[in-house]
Amino acid sequence: MFVRFQADDIVPNQQETVTRAMFSNNVGNLITFFTSSAQTAAQKTYYYELFNSASRSPTAEAQFSIAFGHRFGSGSAGEGGQVDDTPSRAIYSQYRQLCLDAGIKSFTNDGANSNFIYVFNFNRSRLKDGIDEGNIEINLHHLSGSQYIGGPGTNSAHTGSNVKLGNARALRLVDDSKIASATMTSAGEVYNIVSGSIENGVFSSASPKYYGKIFPRLGVVVLDGRKLDLSASFGTVTGSNVAGDNAFKLYKSISGSAAKLTDLSGDKLGLSARSKEYVKSTHYFVRARASQFNFSNNPTFVTGSDGDLAISDFINDPKVYLTTIGLYDDNKNLLAVAKSSKPIQKSFRKETLIEVKLDY
């Protein structure tokens, strides 16, 4: 009844990379974004957690978080009124610790320091083992920064209800993995974020326009705030000890793009991404030779209490239908079970080879 696997029947530790749409319900292009009513005002000075539907809805699931960081603490207010303990400084330091090699003080983009950054941080349950590089597209609607600051307002006041959608234009960003190889750091592979789209590739691939970095293994995208000010009119508040609520600008921009803008084919310009998962598996080759497994202990296979074959056709020519494969250890503990999609006939004239895949 139990047949021992031969050494070459077991192929261990095979790895398969499985990619999926990043967001809940197999959504690859997220076009609805909701902040969380459960977050406190203090938490929102650090980050916003974004959901796919109203956060109190039973179907709502957290998708990713956004945050704003400033190397020197500007653009947010500290509780003690000092720039050293502001949330923006804490966020910048946090991502520096996560993403950069020890001793490096600042994010860089296109050779210059990024002293203030906007961050996407994808939720672990969405991310699996990482972002599938080459398949992420961030669309940012232009904001009202330059009109407001150049007109009636000041930089410090470009926050709250003063932040509006600007010209109906999108800044479309992708990673440069299609045209460049990764830089390896202690955070794994790092690619640049450049202007372009998944559909049309990197814009001006001979001289790309750089906007930040993506850290696929961490599920983090860091955008250079200075470049967003220039190209998407973010009007980032950079005053010292001013509650700028800059992270909300990123929310305003991505949600505005998804709601208002489409590409040439009419698709909404939301946030597109795929996750990547490394699935480890062992393959077991189950071989039922012609002379093996041709009788059954199934109660319908026999008749009466003596175990007589119930079907006269099966005398000297038994046929059985296997449906289930059990994998056992030496002590006959049943460790795993596999079932075929349909009954497989087995007889003295048939051999069967079944590959059983066990994922970990």
Add this chain to the structure above:
Amino acid sequence: MGYLNNSSIVIDAVLTKKGRELLARGQNEFRVTYFALADDEIDYTLWNSDHPLGSAYYGRTIENLPITEAVTDETQVMKYPLVTLPKNTIRIPVVSVAQNSYTFKSPTDRITITPNTVNFPSGNIALGYTAVLSDSDVATFVSVSPSPAQASGQDTASSVPLAISDLESSQTVTVSGTSFVLSGKFSTIRSKKSTLTIIGNETGGRVTIELTVNRLTQTNSSAANITV
């Protein structure tokens, strides 16, 4: 011209509760070394030797049966194993035991189970039987007689159950041998039930014994010199 079937079929396996337990213990105990096949959910009375379209259609209804997904309770799958027997076999070996249910009435009670195989000369004598206790909270193996193959080292299946500490609860316990002695695990709160499944290691075939452990009371504990 149609396409031929591929020579191999790939199907996904799921871990049983026992498989997960052994993985979670983290002591390198998860090692698949054997396989067995079964035809759970097949009803051979659907074989129709009178099918009007001829012999190719005798098993048509069985072959078209949609198969249910695997369940992870190791006591609920592999119920009817396929076995290897000589081609001219006309009777399937049957595993039997003296009684199909037993009640532990006091802590000193023991049940000795010595399975027997009929219809097959020397069936399961060499490799013995596998006994699967479905709930370690209900009973425990006191002793197991190893099979000749175990005694000689040809079969590495253990006749000593995997040690279950007091911190672990409600697990299946599997052991191999030719004869099994069990005692009940008593509780002052309620009586408990479990099953012991005996499977022939060579001929397949199984028999299930219902085990009941009565609640520990002043009466049944006094005989065992236990104070409740």
